[in-house]
Amino acid sequence: MLGPVLIEQSARRSIKRLHKMYGAPALAAAAQLPALSAALDQHAAAVRDILEFGVDPDHGTPPVVLLTAYARGLLDQARETAPAPLGPEDSPPGPPGVPVDTAGWSEADWMVLRLAAVCVCAAPHLT
Template structure:
């Protein structure tokens, strides 16, 4: 029987994070260049995600950060909301969209 190893989990997590970055991280970061309030909100969400991963998960130091972030985001997406369709929508983005974008910031993904 095939048992996935840590490297396979890492690859899968990174692919998942890249997808979320395309839908949330990059658009939010691009929109934040003209909206200081959005930039501040993203920074706050990124810091909150960092704290959750650093302080809220037992044995987090033994699990890849990408795997932790992907698992966190998958849990968030169980509660789906209305999609954001353009840069102007980020000014009124809800908590979930901002948290996903903040997690992308925490993961170190740049704006594209």
């Protein structure tokens, strides 16, 4: 039964990395931007609905694994639909598309907000 344990550990590592990139910065910015806080709440509610209504309750898969799989799907979609990469001199610091300051978070796109919301939903399952 080591397989499921390794899958869950891998999911926890992945979601913790995503939380550092998306979740924590979004929450910090949301503390200063009520509109961002509301948008994150709406995205988090949608993510919870996906898990509640889109997954068989008898599946037995830990929520952190489901959330990580959803986040990976979002990242795959983002890679498929991303515009041509910028040159190194034009690239902002950090992961592509992730705002680097509070003002940037006020203009974050759907994908970035959804990834941040996945991290918010996963946080209770990481302790």
